[in-house]
Amino acid sequence: MQPVLEVKNVTVRFGGVTAVDNASLTINRGDLIGFVGPNGAGKTTLMRVITGIVKPQEGEVLLEGRSLLGMSINQRIRAGLALAQQIVQPLRAMTLLENVALACGAAKTSNPLVAMRSFDRSAENQRAMELLTRVGLKDAAHSEPSKLPLGYLKRLEVARALALNPKLLLLDEPLAGLNQSEAQSLADLIKTLNADGLTILLIEHNLREVMRICPQVYVQELGRSLAFGPAKEIMARPDVIRAYLGGTVDA
Amino acid sequence: MAYEITLITSMAISVLFALSLNFITGFCGQISLGHAAFMGVGAYTTAAMMKAGVPFIATIPVAAVLAGCLGVLVGIASLRVRHDFLAITTMGVVFLFVGIVRQQDFLGGEIGISGIQASSFGRIGFMAFCLLLAAAFAVFSLVIKRSWMGFVFDSIADNEDVSRVLGIDVSKYKLIAFVVGTAAAGVAGSLYAQQFRFVGPDSFGFVESVSVLAMVIVGGIGSVWGVAVAAAGLSVMPLMIQFVDDYKILVYSALLFSMMRWAPDGLAGIVNRSVKRIRRRS
Numbered sequence: 001m002q003p004v005l006e007v008k009n010v011t012v013r014f015g016g017v018t019a020v021d022n023a024s025l026t027i028n029r030g031d032l033i034g035f036v037g038p039n040g041a042g043k044t045t046l047m048r049v050i051t052g053i054v055k056p057q058e059g060e061v062l063l064e065g066r067s068l069l070g071m072s073i074n075q076r077i078r079a080g081l082a083l084a085q086q087i088v089q090p091l092r093a094m095t096l097l098e099n100v101a102l103a104c105g106a107a108k109t110s111n112p113l114v115a116m117r118s119f120d121r122s123a124e125n126q127r128a129m130e131l132l133t134r135v136g137l138k139d140a141a142h143s144e145p146s147k148l149p150l151g152y153l154k155r156l157e158v159a160r161a162l163a164l165n166p167k168l169l170l171l172d173e174p175l176a177g178l179n180q181s182e183a184q185s186l187a188d189l190i191k192t193l194n195a196d197g198l199t200i201l202l203i204e205h206n207l208r209e210v211m212r213i214c215p216q217v218y219v220q221e222l223g224r225s226l227a228f229g230p231a232k233e234i235m236a237r238p239d240v241i242r243a244y245l246g247g248t249v250d251a
Numbered sequence: 252m253a254y255e256i257t258l259i260t261s262m263a264i265s266v267l268f269a270l271s272l273n274f275i276t277g278f279c280g281q282i283s284l285g286h287a288a289f290m291g292v293g294a295y296t297t298a299a300m301m302k303a304g305v306p307f308i309a310t311i312p313v314a315a316v317l318a319g320c321l322g323v324l325v326g327i328a329s330l331r332v333r334h335d336f337l338a339i340t341t342m343g344v345v346f347l348f349v350g351i352v353r354q355q356d357f358l359g360g361e362i363g364i365s366g367i368q369a370s371s372f373g374r375i376g377f378m379a380f381c382l383l384l385a386a387a388f389a390v391f392s393l394v395i396k397r398s399w400m401g402f403v404f405d406s407i408a409d410n411e412d413v414s415r416v417l418g419i420d421v422s423k424y425k426l427i428a429f430v431v432g433t434a435a436a437g438v439a440g441s442l443y444a445q446q447f448r449f450v451g452p453d454s455f456g457f458v459e460s461v462s463v464l465a466m467v468i469v470g471g472i473g474s475v476w477g478v479a480v481a482a483a484g485l486s487v488m489p490l491m492i493q494f495v496d497d498y499k500i501l502v503y504s505a506l507l508f509s510m511m512r513w514a515p516d517g518l519a520g521i522v523n524r525s526v527k528r529i530r531r532r533s
Contacts, residue, residue, distance in 0.1 A: 029440075077418035085416065093410040102406055103417045108399045110418070112427050116400040164418060 002065055003028050004168050004199045012045055012223075019045040019130035020056070021223035026082070027168065027201060032194040034214030034231065035203045039243055042223040043088075043203050047172055049131065051083055057092050064167060078110065082166030084157035086173040086203075096156055097141040100128035103163035121222050124197030131159045135189060150184040159187070175206045187213050207244075211235065257446075258379050260489055263381035264442045265486030266479050269302045269466040271389050271435035276464070277473035278392075278401065279428035280408025281329070284338045284344035284520025286463050289433040291455030292318040293440025294353065298364040298450045307370035311441045317397055319430045326429030332424050333411075345460050363451025366454045381442050385479075388435055404428065408473070458500055465503040469510050471517025481518055 002143040005027040010019040020042040027033055037043050047111050048054040050061055052073045061068045066105055068076050077083075091099050102109070104124040109115050110156045135155040145153060154174055161169055172192065175183040194200050194213075204210050210217065210231070217234050219227040221243040272286045293314035325344050326347050332340050359365075372380055395401050403424055406414045411421045428468040444450050462485070470481030485503070489496040514521050 010341055016518050072420075073415045074418050077416065083416050087409060089413045089416075091406050093405065093409050098402075102402055105399055105402070106418050109403050110420075110421060112400060112403075114399075115403055116395060116398050118399040119397055121399075121402075160417065 001029065003062075004031070004064060005201070006060070007046070007050065007059040008227075009063070010046065010049055010056045010061065012042070012049060012054055012056045016100070019223055020049065020220075022059075022226045023220060023223065025218055025225065027129075027199060027226065028160070029084050029199055030193070030194070030197060032200045032202065032214050034210035035201055035209060035219040036205075036210055036217055037220040037226070040222070041220045041243075043220060044172070045223075047170060047203055048171065048218065051081065062086060066211055069193075078106070080167035081170060082161035082164040082168070083170045083172055084108045084154075084172065085159045086176060087100055088150065088153035088157055088248065090153055090156055095142050095144055096132060096137060096148075096152075096159075098127060099145070099156060100123050100163050103160045104128050104131075106164060110199055128159075131162050134186075150177050151186070153176065154186060155189075158186075162198075164194070166198075168201065169193070171200060171202045172202050173203055173205060175204055175209055207235075210230040228245060253374070255364045256374050258490060258499070260374075260378045260381050260446055261490065262483045262486050263385040264439055265362055265445060265466065266482045267381070267385040267442070268436060268439035269384070269390055269463055269470070269478050269482035270392055270475065271433075271439060272463050273467050273470075273473065273475065273478045274392060274395075274435065275428050275432035276467055277478065278404040279427060280404075280411075281425060282334070282464075283341040283432075284457070284464065285325075285341035285343070285348075285453040285460050285461035286432075286436055287457070288345040288348035289318045289436035290440035290459070291352065291450075291452075292321055292349055293437030294444040294450045294455065295364070295440075296437070297441040297444040298367050299358065301367050301444075302441045307445055311438055314437040314441040315434040316437075317364055318440065319434035320431025322429045322436075322484030323431070324425060325400045326426045329429070330425060331445070335346060337409075342457065342460070343347070345457050348453050349456050350456075359451070361450060361452065362381060363454075367444055367448040367450075371449070373459075374530075377445065381446075383440065384438060387480055389475055391520060396473075396475065400427075427475065460522065461500070461507070462503050465482075465507040467507055469517055471521075473521025474517065474519030477517055477522075 003026045007023060007025040010020055010023050014080060023046055035043055045054055049056050052071060063079055092142045097164060101121060101124040104127045109117045129141060132138055135158050137152060137159065140152055144167050174186060178186065183206055189202060189203050190202060202214060214231050216229060217226040219234060227240055229236060267291055272283060274284055294382050296314040296317050297310040298314065303306060329337055353361055368375055403419055407421055407424055413439055414421050466482040466485050467478050469485065471477035488500050495502050509518055
């Protein structure tokens with residue numbers, strides 16, 4: 001079976017600093033992979049290589065066998081990526097429903113000539129409502145984002161990403177900034193989405209939730225791929241523990 | 252009666268011109284401090300062509316196309332800059348336009364082009380024609396605002412990075428806004444040349460660019476009727492009140508500043524809020 005996403009030997013240097021060093025990662029259909037690593041491990045940089053904000057000096061990124069390099073962010077989204085960002089960015093002048101409905105209208109917005117001749121939003125509104133219900137935001141659908149707490153906006157990011165019908169959902173620290181019960185319920189949601197067939201790459205610092213919901217983890221340290229495999233096995237490895245707790249790497 | 256006709260014609264041209272900027276700045280969130288340059292391209296096109304014997308009506312599409320072409324160029328150059336930087340870039344366009352026109356003998360240089368022929372419309376016919384074009388563009392704006400294109404414009408004006416993450420080709424939509432807005436400004440320029448029968452480099456400078464931006468902001472960025480009302484009002488004010496004519500830039504700037512400070516959503520915002528308040532009471 002063809003993998004959904006392949007990251008092959010990607011290297012990113014910023015000036016003299018190597019942020020990502022020959023990293024590789026393969027994601028198969030239906031996977032839920034926890035992407036962990038200490039601060040400065042290059043997690044965000046690798047994520048940005050996948051979304052197209054950062055260009056790698058070396059390496060290849062393939063989505064269902066198709067190279068993503070050279071494509072702009074919006075082209076990658078159209079190709080099947082979706083991103084829920086770490087720093088929530090709702091469209092502030094719109095309600096939650098409108099935020100999601102806009103993403104649902106991808107078929108209409110891809111061609112401006114179609115967009116200017118399309119007026120009906122009922123199908124998109126209906127689908128947006130379904131998605132908001134799914135992430136538990138039904139009651140807030142007609143509220144404006146500025147009046148809502150962070151936990152709601154994190155869920156909005158997820159709903160908007162789902163609206164794009166992605167082949168791969170990238171979640172960048174969705175649990176950051178949430179309290180324990182909020183984090184737990186959002187993690188449960190992520191697990192449910194995966195159980196329903198969505199392929200997810202979850203970058204997350206909250207190890208406890210990652211270990212709870214992710215069958216597999218990918219660990220990166222100092223820009224290098226350190227380990228990739230079943231979560232329990234990997235997190236028991238001495239080199240992984242050392243990467244997290246600090247200390248020198250023995251020969 | 253002749254005076255009223257002149258007044259209404261000027262008003263209609265201003266409304267069209269302000270709505271054309273509203274399409275770029277109001278709908279798509281791209282500020283422009285050089286919009287008069289595009290009106291200038293339209294005005295000079297009509298002036299030069301009519302001098303060569305081409306009938307007025309035939310010059311309008313050419314004016315729109317030339318202004319729109321310059322709009323594409325400026326739009327492409329502006330794709331990489333945002334906010335304040337976009338304001339500076341577009342300001343550069345108007346200075347460039349005036350600087351270049353001044354040096355061209357075939358455009359009359361410093362003196363401009365005068366003695367442009369009257370159209371076959373007659374004065375009342377021309378007034379009706381201007382009103383018709385302004386109304387048509389207003390309707391077009393309202394239709395676009397309601398369409399999915401307007402929905403996308405809203406998102407770009409709100410946060411273009413988010414629009415990209417939602418799979419929207421932001422550059423394409425921005426260019427469309429630029430082309431439509433600048434082509435419409437070209438048509439407004441065409442009407443201007445016919446109205447005054449004279450075009451000169453000083454008519455399309457920075458002051459005019461700021462004036463039209465003032466109309467958009469006073470009316471309420473993005474609101475079609477608000478901008479139309481503000482443009483109509485602000486364009487006749489200097490003609491009716493001598494003081495405003497003498498201190499035009501001062502008055503407009505003061506208005507611009509007060510609106511930004513106390514009512515950033517303009518007349519449209521003030522009216523909308525009052526209506527809501529009254530509804531709540533009743």
